[in-house]
Amino acid sequence: MFHDNLASLRKLHHMTQEELSEKVGVSRQALAKWELGETTPDVMKAKQLAEVFDVSLDDLMNYDPGQTGLALPPKGKHIFGVVKVGEKGQIVIPQRARKIFDIAPGDRLIVLGDESQGLALIKEDGFLKIMDAIRKAE
Numbered sequence: 001m002f003h004d005n006l007a008s009l010r011k012l013h014h015m016t017q018e019e020l021s022e023k024v025g026v027s028r029q030a031l032a033k034w035e036l037g038e039t040t041p042d043v044m045k046a047k048q049l050a051e052v053f054d055v056s057l058d059d060l061m062n063y064d065p066g067q068t069g070l071a072l073p074p075k076g077k078h079i080f081g082v083v084k085v086g087e088k089g090q091i092v093i094p095q096r097a098r099k100i101f102d103i104a105p106g107d108r109l110i111v112l113g114d115e116s117q118g119l120a121l122i123k124e125d126g127f128l129k130i131m132d133a134i135r136k137a138e
Helices: 002-012 017-024 028-036 043-053 057-062 095-100 124-137
Strands: 109-114 118-123
Touching: 002 028, 002 043, 002 057, 017 028, 017 043, 043 057, 109 124, 118 124
Parallel strands: none
Antiparallel strands: 109 118
């Protein structure tokens, strides 16, 4: 996956292999081998690549666009996959999402909606803090 992600990101950012190799301090040939999957960069070079493209190192190395059909998301943005809505409207929030956003059993979530953009979930305490800050700013 790494080599596909690297080639895809480089093309998405309209960079040549030469331009990218200069940014991370390697030869164009080394970069070409990474993109072909013949070799992989050391951790420090991989970290530099992630920073150049503003993606997480984990996503650069492991993201599989085949699961979602979507390109690699920017750092801090996540695509957790597809969830199925049950008969009563319930969904299961993916484990990785629960971990990243510290969602535990018993937490209360507020469902927000925008008819043109869709639904969003936010933890109740976070929403109340935002609303309190808005009230104080007025």
